[in-house]
Amino acid sequence: MQILLSTEQLHLTIKRLSLQLIENQADMADVVFVGIQPRGVQIGNRIMEAIAASTGGNSPQYGLLDITFYRDDIREELHEAKETTITQSIEGKKVILIDDVLYTGRTIRAALDALQDFGRPQKVELCVLVNRRFNRELPIQPDYYGIAIDTKPNQKVKVEWDREEVVIY
């Protein structure tokens, strides 16, 4: 096991991501952040806190999205469905998807499908904490990422939220 991001580095990375996200928006009112269940929730919550802290306590629009029913491997294995809390319309809005690790890209593919059922966003972007390059199975790339790493398919990358570390093993 190797530590990719220590607690201190993780805090700095989240801070940087949140500032990049603020910097890139002309108007936060037109942006809806969407954390992907289950592992995009923690990083999503942290980024929302960091954005609120940097913008004088203004919490951006934020919801959770479960992609279980849109997966392309349903016939191989069923996953537990978690709650979806997108209550506002995303019609004409800019949606920024948030997940912890971008690996094959299949989760994001499913999330893009699922988003369609809530309306037609003006634009969709992707923000991830860890970008595992060279393992993509679909043509999907992040717009914002905390750290980019080169990994082999047999390696695992995990964000340990209780210890606040990103590890690879």
Next chain:
Amino acid sequence: MQLSTKHLLGIKDLLPSDISLILSTAQQFKEVLQRPIKKVPSLRDVTIVNLFYENSTRTRISFELAEKRLSADTINFAASSSSAKKGETLLDTVHNILSMKVDMVVMRHSASGAPHFLSQHLPNTAIVNAGDGINEHPTQALLDAFSIVEKTGSLEGRKVLLIGDIMHSRVALSNMYLLKKMGAEVMLSGPPTLIPKYVQQAFDVQVEYNLKKALKWCDVANVLRIQLERQNQVLFSSLREYNLAYGVTRKLLNEVNKEILIMHPGPINRGVEIDSDVADSNQSVILKQVENGVAVRMAVLYLLSGKKELSH
């Protein structure tokens, strides 16, 4: 994560963990049904036949909607307009339908055990019981449970009263299995002629022939339909007398003076087992039950479809 069973023949065969899984999955499908586009692609590769050998409005429409919301292909079969009228056996009909590459069967039949019979002959096709004779109606019990949890928070320790024709009611039987498995307390009330003699011992439930006392005890009252089509013998003297003794009326509820959740599986015989001013009141969740039925059936179909082998 999957069910312990390949078919849904009855609540009797389910583990408490299966019931919890169905209810939690249904919770997520209920959210899907609130979206601008109320449809998910999960069962795009699945074809389902709805075999209805007995009349139904709610259950048939509910299953069909659930299937469509899951993007499954569906075929509807009503026995009254089919070759069953020409004397084809159930098994022949089903074999013929399955030879056209159908993956799941949803069946309602007037013979108790008909879906169990099918499952013995078709081990590789998922079968969902939509009501068999006087045996079980598992998806109704599941949607009743879902509605109770939605309104009161949980099933554990909940006091549920089933009123009326326990003898002929598949809804009652499925509800008893489910409620007992999930730790609820169950009481039955109705004319002694409509409550089976050994049900108390068999299910560890209470029986109270005085409806007012029974209502005082319960948190939830599930009012069953008097099944006029299944009364071969005279088990109570008249519908009017039934209403006087066992009809749930506003007057009775006022006397009991307790917040009781009123449920009914439908179709309602207004003025017999339940009066209109109770059925249409704020206490009643009868239409909520119908709404929840679609989400619960989506969960059942979704969870059973996961067992399918890719190559067939």
